[in-house]
Amino acid sequence: MCALYPELMNIYADRGNLLLLERRCRWRSIGFSLHQSGLGDELDPDGADIYYIGGGQDRDQRLCALDLAESKRDALHAVAARGGVILAVCGGYQLLGRSYQLGTETLPGAALLDLNTVRADGPRLIGNVAIEVELDPGERRVLAGFENHGGRTQLGPSARPLGHVLRGHGNNGRDGGEGAREGSVIGTYMHGPLLPKNAWFADWLIRRALGLDQPLPALDDELERGAHADARRAAGV
Ligand code: GLN
Numbered sequence: 205m206c207a208l209y210p211e212l213m214n215i216y217a218d219r220g221n222l223l224l225l226e227r228r229c230r231w232r233s234i235g236f237s238l239h240q241s242g243l244g245d246e247l248d249p250d251g252a253d254i255y256y257i258g259g260g261q262d263r264d265q266r267l268c269a270l271d272l273a274e275s276k277r278d279a280l281h282a283v284a285a286r287g288g289v290i291l292a293v294c295g296g297y298q299l300l301g302r303s304y305q306l307g308t309e310t311l312p313g314a315a316l317l318d319l320n321t322v323r324a325d326g327p328r329l330i331g332n333v334a335i336e337v338e339l340d341p342g343e344r345r346v347l348a349g350f351e352n353h354g355g356r357t358q359l360g361p362s363a364r365p366l367g368h369v370l371r372g373h374g375n376n377g378r379d380g381g382e383g384a385r386e387g388s389v390i391g392t393y394m395h396g397p398l399l400p401k402n403a404w405f406a407d408w409l410i411r412r413a414l415g416l417d418q419p420l421p422a423l424d425d426e427l428e429r430g431a432h433a434d435a436r437r438a439a440g441v
Contacts, residue, residue, distance in 0.1 A: 206239045206252035208276070208296070209260070209268045216350070218258030218293050220397035224406050225254070232421050234410070243271045249282035253413035254289040257296030259395060262306060262323070262354075265295045272299055273312035280314050289388045289413040290316065293398060297383065297391030298355050317384045317391055318360035319375075328354045333372025333394060334439035335382040339408055346370070347402050348435035349394030357393075359384055366392050371439040388412055401435040403428035 207222055222238060229236040241247045247255075260268065272280075280300075283290060290300070298304045301319035304311040334348040347367060356376040359365060365375065366383030374382035374393065383392035390409075392398065399406040407420050 205236065205254045205256065206241055206247070208241050208247070208255065208257045208272075209243065209264075210240050210258070211242065212264040212268055213258040213260040213296050215259040215261065215295065216352070216395035217397050218296075218395060221258070221291070221293070221399040221406075222256065224397070224399040224403065225410065228403065228406055228420075228423065229410060231423055234414070241276065243267060244275070247276040247279035249279040249286070249288075252288070254291065254409060255280065255283055256290075257292040257299065259294030259296060261295070265299065265304065266306075266309075266311060269299055269304060269311035269313065272314050277314045280316055284316055284387065284389050287388050287415075289409055290390065291409060292391045294351070294353055294393050294395060297393060298353075298357065300389065300391050301357065301384075302360070304355065316389050317386055318363040319357050319384055319391075320360070321355040321357045323354050324356050328352060329356075329373035329377050329393075331372055332435070332439040333374065333382065334370045334436055334441040335367035335372070335374065335394075336370055337367035339385075339405075345404065346436060346441060347392070347394060347398070347405055348432065348439050348441065349392075349396035349398050349401055350438075351393040351395065353393055357384075362386075366390060370441050396435060400428070401431050403432065
């Protein structure tokens, strides 16, 4: 696994997502090692099965956006082209789009997802959120978490939302979409952190990253199921 900007892009304990993936791999004797790529570092497109960017403040995002566009964009496109998993949360999600407009400044994005984000004057979109997703055809499931963003994200014609908002604001508080997905590239506004509240989704990512068709060996998920149920309850679903 490779974490991009783990020091700068780690709001709401988003690094907890990395820990959760590590534990669920180790508990099943799946080898796991964590690399990182920060400001100025090269990104090896073949160096990991999963690439991850957490959320961040506008100030830190600005630094990362410029570095991403300059030194990591091509590598991330190579990862996406070979079907590698890229997961991005909130500020990281915004950076996978085409642009992030902050007042008069427009930050570049990695352009992996066809979307643009504008930092609006209106209130921040804050609260518990639940969305319905269909990651595999015919299998509808719920992801639950917490959102807090000033940016409003608008999907372009070739982007698909990750899911439909059941409760909460989602991408822009208007169109009912939350996050975006293109193949194995996934962006979402959900913190929580996301994966400890949705362990089933962590397993989906691991399977996808390893190219496995069969389900992973079951774990004792009593606590994880409880965390998921609590997150859903908090969102009112
Ligand atoms: N700075 C971004 C915004 O407010 C993202 C915030 C976050 O990652 N929580 O829209």
